[in-house]
Amino acid sequence: MIVLDGVAKTFRANDGSAVPALAKLSLSFRPGEFVALVGPSGCGKSTMLRLVAGLIPPTAGDISIEGSRVTEARSDTAMVFQAPTLLPWADVLTNVVFPLRIMGRYTPESEDKARELLALVGLAGFEKKSPRELSGGMQQRAAICRALLIEPRVLLMDEPFGALDALTREEMSLELLRIWSARPMTVLFVTHSISEAVLLADRVVVMSPRPGRIAEIIDVPLPRPRSFEQEGLHEFQDCAQRIRSLIFGNGGRRSGIA
Amino acid sequence: MAADVAELPEQGFTLPPWVREIVVPIVAFMLLVAAWEAMVHGFSVPEFILPAPSAIWTETTKIGWPVFYHTLATLRTTLLGFVASILISLPLAVAITASPLLSAAIYPLLVITQSVPKVALAPVLIIGLGANELPRVIVTFLVAFFPLVVSTTAGLLATPPELIELGRSCRASRFQEMARIRFPFAIPFVFGGLKVAIALSVVGAVVAEFVGADQGLGYLIQTSTAFFRTSVAYGAVIILGILGIVLFQVVELIERIFFPWSNSHEKMVV
Ligand SMILES: Nc1ncnc2c1ncn2[C@@H]1O[C@H](COP(=O)(O)OP(=O)(O)OP(=O)(O)O)[C@@H](O)[C@H]1O
Ligand SMILES: [Mg+2]
Numbered sequence: 001m002i003v004l005d006g007v008a009k010t011f012r013a014n015d016g017s018a019v020p021a022l023a024k025l026s027l028s029f030r031p032g033e034f035v036a037l038v039g040p041s042g043c044g045k046s047t048m049l050r051l052v053a054g055l056i057p058p059t060a061g062d063i064s065i066e067g068s069r070v071t072e073a074r075s076d077t078a079m080v081f082q083a084p085t086l087l088p089w090a091d092v093l094t095n096v097v098f099p100l101r102i103m104g105r106y107t108p109e110s111e112d113k114a115r116e117l118l119a120l121v122g123l124a125g126f127e128k129k130s131p132r133e134l135s136g137g138m139q140q141r142a143a144i145c146r147a148l149l150i151e152p153r154v155l156l157m158d159e160p161f162g163a164l165d166a167l168t169r170e171e172m173s174l175e176l177l178r179i180w181s182a183r184p185m186t187v188l189f190v191t192h193s194i195s196e197a198v199l200l201a202d203r204v205v206v207m208s209p210r211p212g213r214i215a216e217i218i219d220v221p222l223p224r225p226r227s228f229e230q231e232g233l234h235e236f237q238d239c240a241q242r243i244r245s246l247i248f249g250n251g252g253r254r255s256g257i258a
Numbered sequence: 259m260a261a262d263v264a265e266l267p268e269q270g271f272t273l274p275p276w277v278r279e280i281v282v283p284i285v286a287f288m289l290l291v292a293a294w295e296a297m298v299h300g301f302s303v304p305e306f307i308l309p310a311p312s313a314i315w316t317e318t319t320k321i322g323w324p325v326f327y328h329t330l331a332t333l334r335t336t337l338l339g340f341v342a343s344i345l346i347s348l349p350l351a352v353a354i355t356a357s358p359l360l361s362a363a364i365y366p367l368l369v370i371t372q373s374v375p376k377v378a379l380a381p382v383l384i385i386g387l388g389a390n391e392l393p394r395v396i397v398t399f400l401v402a403f404f405p406l407v408v409s410t411t412a413g414l415l416a417t418p419p420e421l422i423e424l425g426r427s428c429r430a431s432r433f434q435e436m437a438r439i440r441f442p443f444a445i446p447f448v449f450g451g452l453k454v455a456i457a458l459s460v461v462g463a464v465v466a467e468f469v470g471a472d473q474g475l476g477y478l479i480q481t482s483t484a485f486f487r488t489s490v491a492y493g494a495v496i497i498l499g500i501l502g503i504v505l506f507q508v509v510e511l512i513e514r515i516f517f518p519w520s521n522s523h524e525k526m527v528v
Contacts, residue, residue: 055423072429079427085420089442089519099428102438130519 002029002052002154002186007061009047020211021047024060027205027214031066031153032184034177036197036204038243044212045190046082049156052188053079065154075103078152080160082190084139086131086146092118093127096146103150110149117145120175122168136163141172148179155180155187162192170228173200177226194247198239199226206246215246309489318493329497331474335391335463336456336505339398343455347403348448351410352436368407376400377465384470394466401462406451413447414440446520449513456509460502475501 005026011019022044029035037045050056051063054070054077063070065077078099086095096114100106118124121141131139140163147155161169173196180187191197197204198220208215220239222230230236273282291311297303298310305313318325350368354361376397383393417440425435467476475494482490513520 050423053427055426073427075429077427081420081424083420085424087421087424087439087442089445089517098438102425102428102430102434 001031001066002188003062003064004028004048004052005062005064007051007058007063009044009051009056010059022051023211023213025212025214026061027217029186029188031186034180034187034200034202035189036201037188037190037207038192038194038197038204038247039207039212039215040209040247041192043207043209045207046158047212048207049079049158049188049190052154053077053156055079074154075105075150076153078147078150078155080140080144080147080155080157082158082162084131084136084143084163086139086142088131091128091130092123092134092142095131095142096149099146099150105150114145114149117148118142120179121145121172137165137168140164144172144176151183153185155185157187157189159190159192161196169196174227176200177224181225194240194243195231195236197243198222198236199228199231204239204243206243208247218242306486306488309492313489314492314496317487317489318497321490325478325493325497328473328475328478328494329501331471332460332463332467332476332498333501335394335398335466335474336459336501338391338395339402339462340456340459342395342399343403343406343459344452346399347406347451347455348410350407351414352441354407354411355414355440356432356436368404371400372404376462380466380469384466389470389472394463394471397466397469398459398462401465402455402458405454405458406448409447409451409454410444413444416447417443445517449509449517449520452509452513453506456505457502460498460505464498 006024007022007026008020008024009022011021013019037048039045047056051058052065052070054063054073057071065074086092087098090098093111093114096118097106097110100110115124115127118127121144123138123141123145126134126138126142131142134142140160144157144160147157161172164172176187177200189197189200191200201220204218204220206215206218207213218239221235222233222239295310295312298308298313309317350364354364379400380393380397383396387393387396414436421439421443422435425439430438463474464476464479467474468480471477475498478494479491482488482494
């Protein structure tokens, strides 16, 4: 259980002014739940993930995971950053096993598992390549492998498929669902795609900006396992339409969020 | 006129790249030497003012093995001073990066050591420590280490915050953050500093040998000018130049072989 209790975050900008990124918000995530976070750019989605990851302290309120307060990064929490963030001097395989090495959890089997994961996301044969030699989408997939390899109980993903083309994106979504159903973990998944949010999530947290707030939390009533055929169902359409109207105002259709 | 366009490449003379990069500099260098030789003979310049290249060659090779030993002595001082610079600069840079307190304590001292003219310090050190290898190595170190500290510190501090955050998300200790993220990131900066340091080490060694030594190329220059053997002094200067170039290339080779991702020649920061 992840609990955010009255959590607020205000950044101090370089010129000394206060930037409120998240207004006081309280919500909780059930263990094993798949939650999508959507909202316009700058509404504090990345900030929320970094708070849960223990990378930045909240200005007010408390965050706890399974009853213990989050004050620093946890070894059972993995983060996929908005940018791939690979070490430029290390090859792909070294990058993927990097967290295990840092945490002192590297075993001889780790490398085999890393290779399996890389093959799963279509990066077989790229193990010894430098990140420079990979496209942005391939780098992001390597970063996803790096997060999955530590077998987290909480997986925080910040627009992980943002750099992927539509086809790879759909493939990766289904692969992620398969991995998630095979091994229980709580997933917080930030996305700019409303249909992706509905397809993947049990609940969709819709946020609104300046300062970041929760506009509404929407339950997705679609049965699992999910597939792209469900996009035609009227439950799917209702959810998507509801999210769209929350973000753009009633019935509004604007570009920026698909 | 299509015919005119087609003829264009043959009009301007384009040399193959290997000719341009290797043959052209060699030819230019040989022309320069030839012009020097001709000028000295043409104007009958006395040898002690400006010796001809041929005179430099004959006079210097005439000395024989001792030139080789002088070169070795300078090389030893240079390398010892260079290694001392590395051993002291890198931990110093880490200390400066790791703690604002240490940084506040160390930086003013560093600036002071840089403001003191090392050439003036050399005789003082030699009185204090005697005319042996140690003061020479210290002078070499003092001349060479500063750029290495500055560029290594710059590299450690330039590590992108995303990589630092990645480290923290993996629960990296401060030591791990330094050793596995900041330091590898700083490698191109370190090599930028090392290339300056190796060139300065040669300078430092010669300065030290001017002041207190009984061997070395600096000593050779000193003694041969005292006896107006200008040709030999010029020979020693040329050997020093070659020594500097070779050492610089060795540092660059080490970088290419062991740190292929580093390209400090592309982003030299000192
Ligand atoms: N380190 C920081 N210093 C100052 N302000 C910050 C910092 N990080 C985020 N902010 C501010 O907090 C707000 C929320 O940022 P955040 O990155 O969480 O948005 P986001 O919802 O992830 O946006 P996007 O969809 O574009 O990634 C923004 O107004 C941003 O300017
Ligand atoms: Mg973001």
